Amino acid sequence: MPERVLFTIDGAPAEGEAGGSLLAALWNAGRLAVRSSVKGEARGPLCGMGTCFECRVSVDGEPHRRACLETVRAGMAVSLRDSRASAPEGSAPGAAEPPPDDRAEVVVVGAGPAGIAAAVHAAEAGARTVIVDEQRRPGGQVWRGEPARAARAWLERLERSGARVIAGATVVDASRGELLVVQGDRPLRLRFDRLVLATGARELFLPFPGWTLSGVVGAGGAQALLKAGGRFEGRRAVVAGSGPLLLAVAALLERAGARVVGVAEQAPLARLVAFAASLWRAPVRAAEGLGYAARLAGVPYRPGAWVREATGDGTIERVVVTDGRREWAWGCDVLACGFGLVPSLELPRLLGCATTAEAVLVDARQGTSVPGVFAAGELVGIGGASQALATGAAAGLAAGGRPVPPRLAAWRDAEAAFAARLAHAFAPRAEVLSLARPDTLVCRCEDVPLDLLRTAGSAREAKLRTRAGMGACQGRVCGPALARLRGFGADSVRPPLVPVPIRDLLGDLTSPAGEAGGPGPRIA
Ligand SMILES: Cc1cc2nc3c(=O)[nH]c(=O)nc-3n(C[C@H](O)[C@H](O)[C@H](O)COP(=O)(O)OP(=O)(O)OC[C@H]3O[C@@H](n4cnc5c(N)ncnc54)[C@H](O)[C@@H]3O)c2cc1C
Numbered sequence: 001m002p003e004r005v006l007f008t009i010d011g012a013p014a015e016g017e018a019g020g021s022l023l024a025a026l027w028n029a030g031r032l033a034v035r036s037s038v039k040g041e042a043r044g045p046l047c048g049m050g051t052c053f054e055c056r057v058s059v060d061g062e063p064h065r066r067a068c069l070e071t072v073r074a075g076m077a078v079s080l081r082d083s084r085a086s087a088p089e090g091s092a093p094g095a096a097e098p099p100p101d102d103r104a105e106v107v108v109v110g111a112g113p114a115g116i117a118a119a120v121h122a123a124e125a126g127a128r129t130v131i132v133d134e135q136r137r138p139g140g141q142v143w144r145g146e147p148a149r150a151a152r153a154w155l156e157r158l159e160r161s162g163a164r165v166i167a168g169a170t171v172v173d174a175s176r177g178e179l180l181v182v183q184g185d186r187p188l189r190l191r192f193d194r195l196v197l198a199t200g201a202r203e204l205f206l207p208f209p210g211w212t213l214s215g216v217v218g219a220g221g222a223q224a225l226l227k228a229g230g231r232f233e234g235r236r237a238v239v240a241g242s243g244p245l246l247l248a249v250a251a252l253l254e255r256a257g258a259r260v261v262g263v264a265e266q267a268p269l270a271r272l273v274a275f276a277a278s279l280w281r282a283p284v285r286a287a288e289g290l291g292y293a294a295r296l297a298g299v300p301y302r303p304g305a306w307v308r309e310a311t312g313d314g315t316i317e318r319v320v321v322t323d324g325r326r327e328w329a330w331g332c333d334v335l336a337c338g339f340g341l342v343p344s345l346e347l348p349r350l351l352g353c354a355t356t357a358e359a360v361l362v363d364a365r366q367g368t369s370v371p372g373v374f375a376a377g378e379l380v381g382i383g384g385a386s387q388a389l390a391t392g393a394a395a396g397l398a399a400g401g402r403p404v405p406p407r408l409a410a411w412r413d414a415e416a417a418f419a420a421r422l423a424h425a426f427a428p429r430a431e432v433l434s435l436a437r438p439d440t441l442v443c444r445c446e447d448v449p450l451d452l453l454r455t456a457g458s459a460r461e462a463k464l465r466t467r468a469g470m471g472a473c474q475g476r477v478c479g480p481a482l483a484r485l486r487g488f489g490a491d492s493v494r495p496p497l498v499p500v501p502i503r504d505l506l507g508d509l510t511s512p513a514g515e516a517g518g519p520g521p522r523i524a
């Protein structure tokens with residue numbers, strides 16, 4: 001039984017699991033909404049993984065902390081009242097101390113399966129290796145919470161490899177040869193000879209009427225909350241959107257005591273059948289799918305169906321689902337909805353790595369267009385944990401100065417073929433790209449409705465005219481949505497990658513290397 005600790009929410013006593021996630025503790029205390037938007041709407045968590053910034057609260061007087069990345073501590077004072085502003089202003093006082101320096105031959109960013117495999121292989125090849133991740137512990141999206149046996153083996157191998165893990169630390173700036181990392185309120189300059197990027201993916205959220213109601217979370221968001229200790233017993237949940245994650249999440253919710261009212265998968269039945277038939281080439285994945293189906297026996301599963309609208313008085317009460325011919329309503333307390341994954345390309349783009357709209361371009365050694373910088377995992381194709389391990393191992397070997405063996409290369413190629421089949425099967429249909437009405441908010445951070453974006457022809461114009469994409473999440477949620485809804489290409493990426501207190505940036509600028517104005521982008 002995990003130890004319980006006491007803390008306060010706006011002065012009122014609350015209880016959480018020692019070492020557990022603050023977001024889960026707030027959720028379990030019934031706080032589905034934790035902040036107010038710029039126009040005063042109550043908002044709650046969407047992504048559960050640090051992307052959407054909808055879970056910002058004040059912790060011990062420090063505003064704009066993402067509750068999903070915070071650990072509950074005894075006596076911590078959490079305030080939901082102080083976290084009402086839109087973007088963090090970066091005005092925290094403090095001395096402009098230069099950040100301490102650290103150095104490694106190989107630095108890996110991202111401690112999901114790809115980053116872990118890369119760090120293990122680089123360290124085992126004899127390179128002094130550091131791995132950095134903004135989550136509270138290594139594992140990435142799939143190995144959160146209680147890791148399965150295969151995952152535990154990788155985590156133990158990471159420990160034995162001698163690679164140093166820096167957890168709870170976000171990379172906010174990068175240039176050739178160094179990273180600026182912020183851990184809590186401490187900045188750190190991390191220099192490297194070779195860099196492996198393994199920053200993974202996030203969910204694709206497509207706006208629909210009601211998607212900002214409290215209780216509407218991502219499908220992966222619900223999973224992240226559950227794995228962080230969020231309780232769903234007795235809650236009625238609808239799972240919707242697209243991708244194999246929906247079944248995994250629905251099964252997990254059922255196991256956690258939720259009543260799954262229905263699953264709506266937008267992909268048409270014919271594509272799902274073709275995809276399932278192709279799984280004879282991936283028996284482990286086929287078995288996983290069958291396991292979920294067995295757990296969900298009796299739960300309505302609707303292929304070719306999507307949520308048209310969510311309604312409720314501040315908090316979700318029901319969803320209207322359609323298959324294009326007829327509509328029906330499902331009453332629920334939680335809607336877990338995500339339309340697949342998009343890679344987190346900000347850091348590779350900041351470093352100048354060549355990318356397509358959907359991936360970092362790499363060669364046979366996972367090398368990017370920038371010498372000494374490698375990429376792996378969901379960054380090079382959305383393919384799941386096995387693909388992440390294959391590409392991560394190859395990137396780690398290459399960064400450690402070793403060749404990529406033919407068997408590993410063949411595994412990686414098979415995973416790439418699976419990723420292509422996945423993308424085809426679950427591509428969003430036209431109808432889910434036109435769910436937003438003129439008054440539906442597209443940019444949640446700045447409360448920008450679709451109507452205001454009508455005349456913008458690019459992501460840059462949308463920013464300049466409406467502030468869409470300029471809020472705390474810096475376009476991580478609305479950017480991929482607008483790319484699909486309006487065909488906008490990605491805007492240029494500038495540091496810092498996430499809002500950080502000004503003192504951290506000042507510390508960077510006043511450091512000796514900052515004065516020397518080293519190569520690559522600088523914080524300005
Ligand atoms: C919410 C969610 C849930 C998922 N659930 C499943 C599942 O149940 N089963 C499954 O097979 N697949 C799941 N996936 C897909 C999953 O992404 C892959 O299977 C696999 O985890 C990919 O591994 P990766 O190492 O490429 O990326 P990830 O596992 O996503 O790891 C990337 C890591 O990079 C870190 N990071 C990113 N940017 C920075 C930065 N600037 N500074 C520091 N750290 C950073 C992140 O914190 C993260 O831990 C999920 C994906 C998402 C987004």
Ligand code: FES
Nearest residue numbers: 048050052053068
């Ligand atoms: S829920 Fe914490 S950032 Fe999205």
